[in-house]
Amino acid sequence: MPSLSQPLPPLSKDEYKQRVRELRTELVQLQHQVRKRKKPVIIVIAGDDRSGRHETINALSSWMDPRFLSINAYGPSQHEDDTRPFFWRFWRDLPAAGQIAIYLRDWTSSSLVQYLNGEISEKKLRKREQYIRNFEKKHTDDGALMIKCWLHISEEKLRERVAEVSDTPFFDKKDALALKNYPEAMKAIQQTIDATSTHDNHWYVINGDDDRNRNLQVGEIIRNQLQLWLSNGDREPEPMLAETYPSERININMDPEPEENRPDKKECKKKLKKLQTTLREQVVMLQKQGIPICIVFEGWDAAGKGGAVRRLVAPLDAGFYRIKPVAKPSEDEYARNYMWRFWREVPRNGEMVIFDRSWYGRVLVERVEGFASEKEWQRAFKEINDFEEQLTIHNAVVIKFWINISKEEQLRRFQERENTEYKKYKITEEDYRNRNRWDDYVLAVEDMIERTSTEEAPWSVINTDFKDKARVMVLETVVEAFKKKLDK
Amino acid sequence: MPSLSQPLPPLSKDEYKQRVRELRTELVQLQHQVRKRKKPVIIVIAGDDRSGRHETINALSSWMDPRFLSINAYGPSQHEDDTRPFFWRFWRDLPAAGQIAIYLRDWTSSSLVQYLNGEISEKKLRKREQYIRNFEKKHTDDGALMIKCWLHISEEKLRERVAEVSDTPFFDKKDALALKNYPEAMKAIQQTIDATSTHDNHWYVINGDDDRNRNLQVGEIIRNQLQLWLSNGDREPEPMLAETYPSERININMDPEPEENRPDKKECKKKLKKLQTTLREQVVMLQKQGIPICIVFEGWDAAGKGGAVRRLVAPLDAGFYRIKPVAKPSEDEYARNYMWRFWREVPRNGEMVIFDRSWYGRVLVERVEGFASEKEWQRAFKEINDFEEQLTIHNAVVIKFWINISKEEQLRRFQERENTEYKKYKITEEDYRNRNRWDDYVLAVEDMIERTSTEEAPWSVINTDFKDKARVMVLETVVEAFKKKLDK
Incomplete structure (x- = not known):
């Protein structure tokens, strides 16, 4: 001593x-x-x-x-x-x-x-x-x-x-x-x-x-x-060392998907039904084994996160999952470390939590809009990897989706929303403001995937302009990840 | 149907x-x-x-x-x-x-x-x-x-x-x-x-x-x-029926305690030590039986709540109890029913939570200062009794203290605080403001005790101008209540 x-x-x-x-x-x-x-x-x-x-x-x-x-x-x-x-x-x-x-x-x-x-x-x-x-x-x-x-x-x-x-x-x-x-x-x-x-x-x-x-x-x-x-003033955090990132850099800007790729609606529905049945069976096993599940949905405005989430939970018992929509922090949340509110929501053993937007806000909207300082969002990559590692070493399945669409498709959907009475509320000036910063977001998303797609908590990028296809792809990814976990 | x-x-x-x-x-x-x-x-x-x-x-x-x-x-x-x-x-x-x-x-x-x-x-x-x-x-x-x-x-x-x-x-x-x-x-x-x-x-x-x-x-x-x-505007709650109250009305205004009542310091210390030993033994049993314990401290400013709490927990393992100081609600708390923040803090089985001020704020400071409407605080008596009944039917021990001193003794302590360097922070203009409303508080306290002192969750009024004595009385009350529970 x-x-x-x-x-x-x-x-x-x-x-x-x-x-x-x-x-x-x-x-x-x-x-x-x-x-x-x-x-x-x-x-x-x-x-x-x-x-x-x-x-x-x-x-x-x-x-x-x-x-x-x-x-x-x-x-x-x-x-x-x-x-x-x-x-x-x-x-x-x-x-x-x-x-x-x-x-x-x-x-x-x-x-x-x-x-x-x-x-x-x-x-x-x-x-x-x-x-x-x-x-x-x-x-x-x-x-x-x-x-x-x-x-x-x-x-x-x-x-x-x-x-x-x-x-x-x-x-x-x-x-x-x-x-x-x-x-x-x-x-x-x-x-x-x-x-x-x-x-x-x-x-x-x-x-x-x-x-x-x-x-x-x-x-x-x-x-x-x-x-x-x-x-003293605020302490200068130790500088970050030059780091190697856990993943490759990928190009997130996608070309509009040609019309000939449009999937058959009926075919999609059939696939979806089948996947949902498998999912429901898997979930019984996951619950029995007390495995926590954490699924993150990020993506462009109007990319169809909500619809994908609903297809995902449709076959599940509502007592098994929670959907946590993430908006700006409350006063109590703002008064604490950025990760506090997410730690509070981590799934229990045998529970599934779906985050509709997430802690990645730090390196997306907060970075692009300047709500977080450069130091803060730079630091966040490592902090996020550490957070997710705490989940995976606790035996959790962590699945992260970036729902990707082309810039052209986004505009089409914005206009469709404006013209549909019950979808109007979904579209605000903010969506157009975000759209004007498309290139800034592309950079942020590409950085994010490169730096936080780890072996145990990888990103899955859902690349398609067709909603039905996206929903099937999301289900396929989840079923695949659950299968991998259950086979272990 | x-x-x-x-x-x-x-x-x-x-x-x-x-x-x-x-x-x-x-x-x-x-x-x-x-x-x-x-x-x-x-x-x-x-x-x-x-x-x-x-x-x-x-x-x-x-x-x-x-x-x-x-x-x-x-x-x-x-x-x-x-x-x-x-x-x-x-x-x-x-x-x-x-x-x-x-x-x-x-x-x-x-x-x-x-x-x-x-x-x-x-x-x-x-x-x-x-x-x-x-x-x-x-x-x-x-x-x-x-x-x-x-x-x-x-x-x-x-x-x-x-x-x-x-x-x-x-x-x-x-x-x-x-x-x-x-x-x-x-x-x-x-x-x-x-x-x-x-x-x-x-x-x-x-x-x-x-x-x-x-x-x-x-x-x-x-x-x-x-x-x-x-x-519609806010609905008019159903009028309260004329009620019988669970307890007698008592007079809370006490005369200054004569100096000849001053207890012997050494004697008090000895008693306290003995009570603390008993308490510690009891707590082992209560914990083993998974009994939740909820202790409320209310009282005049400078009545010595803090000191009494410290003597109470001194012999206990810090993992067993939590002290919850209650101040004005945060934004998240304010946005919900008044009782929400207290429900969140109720003791688990085998845990003790000590509330330094409590939900009784509704019928004390909020009533006197007009922060709660008359309808709100009138309704609160029944709501509080119901809340505490939920605790006691879950097997909890509920103990509630009103630490009482005379108006004269309060003034003496205010002045002592002002003259003691490390106690100065404890005394503010607010204390004098509250003191000016002494009679309003007397009415509020007497109503409170009459209407919320139930068989399972009774009030204990600690009537003394001498701190040492008050601390012994608090310990005695707790030991007695625990004994009653353990004898059941």
């Missing part, structure tokens, strides 16, 4: 009181400055068993203004956590801009517990460390402050504390185990702490043997980090 | 198409008017098995604008539903103002399924019908539009449909059962439909034998109800 974990000389009660008095005044004032900063603060209090984490959190929460502070503690993992990707619950409880959240039993310590209990292999733990670095970077790149404290206690002190409670109801059989495995656990902890201490997000290791010293040190670290963060 | 359930003459394809074309134009236009009405629309599509509910929902969702429509379908009940009160998931998915939500497998049909599967007794079903009436009334009193359609099919048609699928993968063993139990199920359905058809929220029973007729009828009912609702 780093030198910080060495015990400090004990503090007298009076000195402690005096320093706490100063500290809490400062903390409360800092909290009010955080409110104005419009970015969240994420504090992690992790540590060894019996290291006094809980007492320290109680102290912090008595020193700070509870209106702008939330404590996210996680008990034994809940069924609703287990049926979703590992990071889901931490995302769900993310503080809003101007808020401070303290996490107890955070992503790092939970991973270590899983490893020490034999629930995940060492290889998985190493992989998890990478995900942790990505997770934390995502938030700090976005302007959040992250402060991570690891409370350590010496073997001697642990022995002492366990002895103190050994005949009381507060004794836990985990205590005996912690004592027995102390050397082994410390080795694992040290390794994970090293692996998750990055330039931007490093761990403070604090000796937890003495209560007063521990509480004060944690409080003072938080104060110092808040002061530093508040006095 | 009412006469509506009689089959209509079949519609020709052309006539259907023609009427659908008109209908969808109207529906989309109505949706845009709903946006401006700033109230939600709740549509229930329930019905017999194989009655075509799913097909009708597919039709509706293709006719309407998906951006302002959500489909809340519930599959087999999930673990996260089962560990919370019955109505939790329906509250969670409530549409925001200006939005329309269609519920499939709603509260009524789910209750009937539970009953027909033998999961709840007939007595419980009768009780549930009462809760359903309360639930629906709460929303329509609040200005929401509720439209309930029950799709019925004849035994003959059911037999036909089951035969059609009997050799296909779409056959479900529930189908055979539905056929076998048809007469019995119809009797139960009829009774529940009658019991949940109120003056304001009655069921439309639609014959589901013919697809086109069924889809059109449901769509046209929705159109007609939307038109009616939009052309």
Whole structure:
């Protein structure tokens, strides 16, 4: 353990009181400055068993203004956590801009517990460390402050504390185990702490043997980090390294499809029916196996996303799927990391969620319209790949459609909409504005596919000017992907 | 079944198409008017098995604008539903103002399924019908539009449909059962439909034998109800009947507590420690038994709610409880029924949630400051009792504290806060504004206790000017309530 974990000389009660008095005044004032900063603060209090984490959190929460502070503690993992990707619950409880959240039993310590209990292999733990670095970077790149404290206690002190409670109801059989495995656990902890201490997000290791010293040190670290963060402007995220992209670049601009390609309506209907029957059978199996399914629909205005979605769900039981239309974020959503609202909607095991537009808005409309800064949308490619990887390692099927039509066909459909009473509402000035930026969108779409079409979460581009054909192609793609999953 | 359930003459394809074309134009236009009405629309599509509910929902969702429509379908009940009160998931998915939500497998049909599967007794079903009436009334009193359609099919048609699928993968063993139990199920359905058809929220029973007729009828009912609702002003809720209140009226204005009552600090500390030890033991048992716990703290400004909460949680594992500070609603919360945000936070089985201020804001600050209309806060007493009953019938312990101090003691504490550096942030002009309305608050608090102190969810008034004593009294009350629960 780093030198910080060495015990400090004990503090007298009076000195402690005096320093706490100063500290809490400062903390409360800092909290009010955080409110104005419009970015969240994420504090992690992790540590060894019996290291006094809980007492320290109680102290912090008595020193700070509870209106702008939330404590996210996680008990034994809940069924609703287990049926979703590992990071889901931490995302769900993310503080809003101007808020401070303290996490107890955070992503790092939970991973270590899983490893020490034999629930995940060492290889998985190493992989998890990478995900942790990505997770934390995502938030700090976005302007959040992250402060991570690891409370350590010496073997001697642990022995002492366990002895103190050994005949009381507060004794836990985990205590005996912690004592027995102390050397082994410390080795694992040290390794994970090293692996998750990055330039931007490093761990403070604090000796937890003495209560007063521990509480004060944690409080003072938080104060110092808040002061530093508040006095600096937004941190410059580390520059992106030149990257190789997961996919080839494809040309998205398609020529109008010749009339002779028009499919036979009856033939299409027959195919569709057959595919829907297969789909329904597959879905029973997928549900039984508890496989989560995530399907994304992106595409040009009037490309026929809605119609394709309806043909897809027509054979399915409505209790199995949810359709999530994505529009501009609400106030609560806007106050948090861009990915927050999508994390909240990820499918449970055995559930299918269809996103009608999605997180790709960041690199499409937000990029083209300038709602996201260049840095933000550039960063988004990697963040999105990471998000989708969290889904696929949780055994999800991820299918992403770009519904493509030619520019000429789009105009034809716009005009058709304008001339059909019940379709008029679908066409607004915005559609024409978007159409005027066709070439900007082409660039954005081509970048998007090149950079986010991964092996486990590939893009499927549906290239046709004929709706009936598009719907069949969508069904074929889904059936194919489900077959691949079920054959595994 | 009412006469509506009689089959209509079949519609020709052309006539259907023609009427659908008109209908969808109207529906989309109505949706845009709903946006401006700033109230939600709740549509229930329930019905017999194989009655075509799913097909009708597919039709509706293709006719309407998906951006302002959500489909809340519930599959087999999930673990996260089962560990919370019955109505939790329906509250969670409530549409925001200006939005329309269609519920499939709603509260009524789910209750009937539970009953027909033998999961709840007939007595419980009768009780549930009462809760359903309360639930629906709460929303329509609040200005929401509720439209309930029950799709019925004849035994003959059911037999036909089951035969059609009997050799296909779409056959479900529930189908055979539905056929076998048809007469019995119809009797139960009829009774529940009658019991949940109120003056304001009655069921439309639609014959589901013919697809086109069924889809059109449901769509046209929705159109007609939307038109009616939009052309009328807010409906006048039914007047409240003269009520007897669950509790005695008590006098909340207390005299300053004489100095000779001041408790011995050391003695208090000792008592507190002992109570905390007991509490910790109890909590292990409560958690094991999966009992949810809900503790509410209300009280005068500076009464010491925060300090009492901290003493209460000090001995507990942070994974077991959540503290939920309640401030003014966010935009998303404001767009929904007042109780929505509290429903979302109800404790899971085996979890404790502490509300630092609560839903009682409606009958305290919102009443006194005029943020809620008289009708709204008058209605709230019953709505709150109903909410808490939903918790207690789900086996929760509900404890509610009014932390009481004398007006003189409040002033002393305000001044102390102003003179203590780290407490200054706690005192604002608002506190003095509230203090100036002391008498209004007294009336509000006395009304509140009289009308919402029920046997299962009683108020505990902590009457003392001495903080140490108050903290002991809070712990004593909690320990006593837990003991009572565990002894059951």
